[in-house]
Amino acid sequence: KPSISTDELDMLSETDIEALDFVIQEFGSMTQWQLRDYTHKYPEWHQHEGIFNSARKKREAISNEELLSLLDNDPLTVPEEHLKESWLILTGNFD
Numbered sequence: 001k002p003s004i005s006t007d008e009l010d011m012l013s014e015t016d017i018e019a020l021d022f023v024i025q026e027f028g029s030m031t032q033w034q035l036r037d038y039t040h041k042y043p044e045w046h047q048h049e050g051i052f053n054s055a056r057k058k059r060e061a062i063s064n065e066e067l068l069s070l071l072d073n074d075p076l077t078v079p080e081e082h083l084k085e086s087w088l089i090l091t092g093n094f095d
Contacts, residue, residue: 064090
């Protein structure tokens with residue numbers, strides 16, 4: 001495990017540290033392959049699965065609003081109202 005210096009932690013906000021603690025708690029025990037398999041359950045990955053598996057590309061751009069998908073029993077789930085507000089912010093659609 002890489003160690004983080006106090007100086008590096010000082011550059012993070014309380015919210016950043018809270019988010020990192022959450023991710024470490026929820027996903028820290030996963031191997032790199034388990035984490036890969038978990039993230040590949042999201043629709044953002046599935047929509048490009050064909051080109052990734054064919055080795056035509058290794059990465060593909062996705063839009064910000066595509067990052068708002070949720071899985072059943074997902075520890076990253078947020079309330080629907082929060083999801084709607086996030087969509088408004090990401091798309092700039094405030095009307």
